[in-house]
Amino acid sequence: MLRFKIRKRQEPLVWSSCLILFGALVLSIALSAVMLALQGKPPLDAMVLLFKGAFGSRWAVQDCLIKAVPIFLCSLGVAIAFRLQIWNIGAEGQYALGAIGATWVALQLPDQPWFVVLPTMLAMSFIAGGFWGFIPAILKLRMRANEIIVTLMFNYLAILFLDFLVYGPWKDPISFGFPMTREFSASAIVGKIGNTELNWGILLCILSGIAIGVFFRYTRIGYELKASGENIRAARYAGLPYDRLVILAMVLSGALAGWAGFLEASATINRLQPSIIVGYGYTAIVVAWLARLNPLYIGIASFLLAGFRVGLENLQLDLQVPAAFGGIMEGLILLTVLMGSFFIDHRIELRKKL
Numbered sequence: 001m002l003r004f005k006i007r008k009r010q011e012p013l014v015w016s017s018c019l020i021l022f023g024a025l026v027l028s029i030a031l032s033a034v035m036l037a038l039q040g041k042p043p044l045d046a047m048v049l050l051f052k053g054a055f056g057s058r059w060a061v062q063d064c065l066i067k068a069v070p071i072f073l074c075s076l077g078v079a080i081a082f083r084l085q086i087w088n089i090g091a092e093g094q095y096a097l098g099a100i101g102a103t104w105v106a107l108q109l110p111d112q113p114w115f116v117v118l119p120t121m122l123a124m125s126f127i128a129g130g131f132w133g134f135i136p137a138i139l140k141l142r143m144r145a146n147e148i149i150v151t152l153m154f155n156y157l158a159i160l161f162l163d164f165l166v167y168g169p170w171k172d173p174i175s176f177g178f179p180m181t182r183e184f185s186a187s188a189i190v191g192k193i194g195n196t197e198l199n200w201g202i203l204l205c206i207l208s209g210i211a212i213g214v215f216f217r218y219t220r221i222g223y224e225l226k227a228s229g230e231n232i233r234a235a236r237y238a239g240l241p242y243d244r245l246v247i248l249a250m251v252l253s254g255a256l257a258g259w260a261g262f263l264e265a266s267a268t269i270n271r272l273q274p275s276i277i278v279g280y281g282y283t284a285i286v287v288a289w290l291a292r293l294n295p296l297y298i299g300i301a302s303f304l305l306a307g308f309r310v311g312l313e314n315l316q317l318d319l320q321v322p323a324a325f326g327g328i329m330e331g332l333i334l335l336t337v338l339m340g341s342f343f344i345d346h347r348i349e350l351r352k353k354l
Contacts, residue, residue, distance in 0.1 A: 053314030054307035077256030090151025092281025093158030098258025101128030129258015
């Protein structure tokens with residue numbers, strides 16, 4: 001009689017990890033194709049449409065890069081908290097607060113030059129998003145509140161606050177009844193790169209990714225944060241400032257998501273309106289796990305998940321696939337990647353029971 005035993009690997013798989021994660025991604029796409037077939041859609045044609053819509057033209061690739069910017073920043077923030085094994089599910093709300101903070105500056109300083117307005121918007125979105133991450137950190141440390149539940153609930157608070165502002169005090173009087181602020185002045189809009197549709201938010205992503213990579217690899221605080229995440233009890237025993245690290249991780253996590261909100265409001269929509277909330281904060285969780293919390297891989301995974309979002313528009317137009325199918329695909333990717341990650345760190349031994 002065979003007996004299964006699960007053992008943790010002494011050293012996680014390195015060369016095979018990419019293969020396992022790639023296999024998990026292929027499995028999720030195959031399962032998505034099966035679901036389309038069950039709806040009576042041609043699965044192979046659907047997958048071709050998906051990838052062609054995402055990567056089949058210059059404009060499609062540009063659209064992927066535009067959508068990848070907020071996903072990358074939210075994912076980078078989420079990865080910081082996850083490194084400490086703090087499960088920040090609130091990137092969506094922190095993203096919304098960042099957009100609100102940036103919009104407040106844009107509405108208050110409509111006549112100021114760009115070199116005053118844009119840095120102030122950047123700083124205010126950082127503060128607003130960081131503040132929305134700070135509160136759950138304090139509740140976790142002082143009241144032992146579960147950060148998953150608190151950050152999830154804070155998402156709804158932030159989104160409802162955004163709705164209150166655009167339906168109420170910030171509503172544009174000449175918007176013909178639509179809930180939105182007035183359009184930002186030219187000095188409050190992040191500009192485009194050359195003749196492309198890409199904006200300079202990509203530069204902020206690159207600099208942020210490099211900074212976070214350097215932070216974890218070469219700074220003492222970054223090392224303490226990683227060490228505390230690997231073993232909380234050992235970190236406390238060694239005298240590491242765990243409480244301060246939790247606050248730092250959550251504030252940075254929220255601040256980066258806040259920057260994503262700033263860029264989406266300023267560079268993409270040029271105003272604040274409810275349609276800014278499209279689930280980037282939840283997609284960030286999938287991206288962070290898919291990339292195994294590595295800033296470089298987060299960039300690649302952000303582009304890939306943004307491509308799925310862009311390609312899904314083709315499926316909706318040509319095959320009348322519901323918009324919710326995108327969320328199903330992201331969920332399948334997360335589940336298969338988590339299963340794949342298990343085999344990177346663990347192995348299954350077969351033993352014959354005597």
